[in-house]
Amino acid sequence: MCDGTKDCRDGSDEGPFCENWTTMCSNYICAGNDTECSPDRYGPTCLCVPSLSMRQYNYVTKQCDDVNECLLERPHCSHTCVNADGHYTCECDPGYTKDEFGYLCYANGPEAMLFFSTRNDIRYLKIKSKQMVTVATNIKQAHGVSFDGTYIYWGRP
Ligand SMILES: [Ca+2]
Numbered sequence: 001m002c003d004g005t006k007d008c009r010d011g012s013d014e015g016p017f018c019e020n021w022t023t024m025c026s027n028y029i030c031a032g033n034d035t036e037c038s039p040d041r042y043g044p045t046c047l048c049v050p051s052l053s054m055r056q057y058n059y060v061t062k063q064c065d066d067v068n069e070c071l072l073e074r075p076h077c078s079h080t081c082v083n084a085d086g087h088y089t090c091e092c093d094p095g096y097t098k099d100e101f102g103y104l105c106y107a108n109g110p111e112a113m114l115f116f117s118t119r120n121d122i123r124y125l126k127i128k129s130k131q132m133v134t135v136a137t138n139i140k141q142a143h144g145v146s147f148d149g150t151y152i153y154w155g156r157p
Contacts, residue, residue: 002014017042025039031062032057032064034055054067055085069083078090080092106127113125121134142154143156
């Protein structure tokens with residue numbers, strides 16, 4: 001950081017690019033709406049504001065272009081991503097409802113349960129509430145746990 005203090009051991013954070021750090025944006029104009037100049041080690045850089053919106057400055061058109069978050073490689077929507085100007089939204093398939101954060105889709109109806117066996121127990125996990133329930137103990141090596149809505153089945157090796 002160009003603040004006169006060498007934060008990096010080799011002092012690379014206070015390099016020659018710091019010389020005009022506070023003034024490099026003084027006479028630099030970023031064209032277009034909702035833009036601002038920010039100092040960078042390679043020179044004045046144009047940013048799109050508000051910074052939380054996903055828009056990227058296009059130096060050719062001198063405008064802020066929308067970023068298609070749906071094409072970015074990071075986890076977001078569990079079903080369908082819908083790109084919009086400066087942001088994106090998630091949509092769920094029919095029969096599903098979005099979680100409180102708007103990213104994950106949960107099936108409507110009773111909460112899904114994931115049955116599984118441990119070394120000696122058979123348990124289930126309620127997927128949405130993360131509640132863990134032990135339904136049988138002292139089981140020796142249960143395999144292939146299944147639930148038909150009333151009974152729990154498992155096999156033994
Ligand atoms: Ca977008």
